[in-house]
Each structure stands twice: as structure tokens, then as C-alpha cells.
Amino acid sequence: MNADYFSLPLAEPLATAAGDITEREGFLVGIDAPAPGLGEACPLPGWTESLDECRAALESADGGELDTLPPAARHGVSLALLDGAARDAGLPLYRHFGRDERVESVPVNATVGDAATETAVERVRDSVDAGFPAVKLKVGARPLGTDLDRVRAVRDACPDVELRLDANGAWTRAEAAEAFAALDALDVAYVEQPLPAGDLAGHADLRRHETGVALDEGLYEHGVDAALDAGAADTWILKPMAMGGPDVALEAAVLARGAGIDPVVTTTIDGAVARAAAVHVAAALPGVRACGLATGDLLAADFDPDPAPVESGRARVPQKEGNTGATSPADYA
Numbered sequence: 558m559n560a561d562y563f564s565l566p567l568a569e570p571l572a573t574a575a576g577d578i579t580e581r582e583g584f585l586v587g588i589d590a591p592a593p594g595l596g597e598a599c600p601l602p603g604w605t606e607s608l609d610e611c612r613a614a615l616e617s618a619d620g621g622e623l624d625t626l627p628p629a630a631r632h633g634v635s636l637a638l639l640d641g642a643a644r645d646a647g648l649p650l651y652r653h654f655g656r657d658e659r660v661e662s663v664p665v666n667a668t669v670g671d672a673a674t675e676t677a678v679e680r681v682r683d684s685v686d687a688g689f690p691a692v693k694l695k696v697g698a699r700p701l702g703t704d705l706d707r708v709r710a711v712r713d714a715c716p717d718v719e720l721r722l723d724a725n726g727a728w729t730r731a732e733a734a735e736a737f738a739a740l741d742a743l744d745v746a747y748v749e750q751p752l753p754a755g756d757l758a759g760h761a762d763l764r765r766h767e768t769g770v771a772l773d774e775g776l777y778e779h780g781v782d783a784a785l786d787a788g789a790a791d792t793w794i795l796k797p798m799a800m801g802g803p804d805v806a807l808e809a810a811v812l813a814r815g816a817g818i819d820p821v822v823t824t825t826i827d828g829a830v831a832r833a834a835a836v837h838v839a840a841a842l843p844g845v846r847a848c849g850l851a852t853g854d855l856l857a858a859d860f861d862p863d864p865a866p867v868e869s870g871r872a873r874v875p876q877k878e879g880n881t882g883a884t885s886p887a888d889y890a
């Protein structure tokens with residue numbers, strides 16, 4: 558196994574209530590046995606292990622137990638194994654996952670971020686014009702009243718688009734109650750992680766509102782079983798990189814659907830190898846709703862060519878055998 562370091566700058570920082578993301582660093586993971594395969598480990602501290610922990614885990618991973626690895630390292634090795642196995646089976650990864658028909662594309666949301674009102678409105682308009690069925694705004698980094706004004710302005714400008722918000726755990730229970738009361742009138746599909754990750758009961762309580770409740774950080778903090786038991790959300794945001802692999806994310810998505818919870822697959826703004834794998838996970842889920850997979854445009858540089866480009870609000874599903882068709886880090890050297 559070999560792990561090649563990479564660094565991908567963002568086109569502009571993605572401001573979240575938990576801080577700015579300006580660059581994505583990680584490793585392309587190449588394995589030779591049991592079959593040649595390529596994976597990506599792209600750790601994001603706060604969501605996964607650190608870069609140094611990821612490197613150390615990959616260095617000691619050879620022949621070791623997959624499930625002892627921290628999430629990003631596990632993702633890298635797991636994807637390399639899945640890539641090799643799918644190629645051995647002569648199938649694109651989503652078909653290897655069990656989807657029994659060809660899927661050309663999956664719907665995606667535009668990630669508009671935390672832009673101030675005027676820019677946010679402009680970006681949402683552009684996204685709707687470009688064919689995105691849904692848009693996602695970050696909230697929680699500004700005073701609640703300012704955020705509600707932003708959302709109101711976006712809703713006024715684009716009455717029909719599916720609107721999603723992501724607070725990254727920034728609101729108190731009182732703020733969330735006030736926010737949801739106002740958002741119910743603005744036809745917001747859901748708020749991701751309105752409350753801190755620790756507060757499953759608070760999320761369960763917010764479900765009395767019309768506006769949906771989505772768990773993101775809370776899923777990783779508590780695990781899927783505790784999130785299910787708490788009845789904490791109607792939507793689960795599944796990030797394969799943070800969960801430890803595309804296989805883990807797919808398993809969680811199937812578990813979610815069995816419990817009447819909607820899975821939405823997204824990335825931690827990964828490179829194109831991991832983003833393609835996330836698209837395969839989404840493509841394995843019949844009728845999946847718009848996923849957060851239009852994150853390639855947030856990067857100023859990426860692995861080239863893009864195996865899953867976004868066109869008219871949909872990510873193209875890669876059809877080559879395996880994940881992207883590439884088999885080794887050298888394919889991107």
C-alpha cells in the first residue's frame with residue numbers, strides 16, 4: 558500500500574459556524590492486493606482525525622484490521638479495496654453496491670455558503686438558473702435576525718427552490734426554537750445540525766415544527782444507533798469521509814430508509830476520487846433526494862479529469878469499472 562500526500566486549495570474559504578475551511582489535504586491510497594485499487598483519505602479535523610494521525614494510521618495499516626483505523630484513513634483503504642473489487646467484478650462501484658440498473662446522474666444541491674444577503678440571493682438565483690433543484694445556505698455564524706433576513710430574501714427571490722440550511726451546531730435551544738418558528742413560514746426543507754452535536758433530545762424536540770431536522774455532526778458523535786433511538790431527525794447527512802468509508806455510509810443510508818429517515822449523501826469537500834465514491838453511494842439509493850455533492854466547484858484545483866461533473870443540478874455517475882477508472886496515485890501525478 559502507498560499513500561501519496563496531496564493538497565487542494567479552496568476557490569474561496571467555506572465559512573461555517575465551526576470555522577473556515579480554506580484547503581483540503583490528504584492522501585491518495587493505492588493498493589496492489591487483492592486487486593489494484595485507488596482510494597482517498599482526506600481528513601478534516603473536527604470531523605475526522607488530523608492529517609498527522611491519518612498519515613500514521615495509513616503507515617501502519619498494511620494487512621491490518623480495517624475497523625481499527627480512524628475515519629479518513631479507513632475511508633481511503635476501504636475505497637481502494639472497493640475500487641479493486643468492483644473492477645474485478647467488471648462493474649462501476651454503484652452497481653457493485655447492488656444497484657441493478659444504470660443510473661446516469663443524481664440530483665445535487667448547490668452549496669451557497671455563508672455569503673451576505675445580496676451575494677447569497679445572487680448565488681441562489683444563479684444556481685436555480687443553472688438547474689439546481691435545491692440550495693444550501695450556511696447559517697449560525699451571524700446573529701439570528703441577520704440570518705433570518707438572509708433566508709427571507711432568498712425565499713422571496715426564488716419562491717420554488719428547495720431551501721436547506723446548515724447551522725453546524727451553532728444555535729442554543731432558545732435560538733433554534735425562534736429560528737424554526739420563523740422558518741416554518743419560509744418553506745425551508747430542513748436545517749442541518751441546528752443544535753450542538755451532543756443534544757440529540759433537543760433535535761428530537763424540534764421535529765414538532767414543519768421545517769425538517771437533519772443530523773450531521775450528531776451522527777458521528779453518537780453513532781447511528783443512538784441517533785435512531787433518540788428519534789432525533791427526519792434526515793441524515795451522510796459524509797463517507799467522516800463515517801469511515803463509502804461502505805459505512807451506504808449501510809447507514811439503508812438503515813435510515815428502513816426507519817423512515819431520508820439519507821442525503823455529501824462530502825467534506827473531498828478531492829474528486831472521494832467525491833466520485835460519494836456519488837456512487839448516492840447512485841446506489843433509488844430515488845435519492847438531492848445530495849450535497851456539488852462540492853468540486855468549491856476547490857480551486859482537483860484531480861483531473863473530474864469523474865463526476867455537475868451539470869444542470871445533477872452529478873454525472875461515473876460508469877467506468879471501479880470508482881473513477883484510475884487505479885493508482887500515479888494516474889494523477
Ligand SMILES: O=C(O)CCC(=O)c1ccccc1C(=O)O
Pocket residue numbers: 573578666667668693723725749773823824825826848849850852
Ligand atoms: O452539504 C453540502 O452541500 C456541502 C458540504 C458541507 O456543507 C460541508 C463541507 C465540509 C465540512 C462540513 C460540511 C457540512 O455539511 O457541515
Ligand SMILES: [Mg+2]
Pocket residue numbers: 723725749750773774794
Ligand atoms: Mg452540515
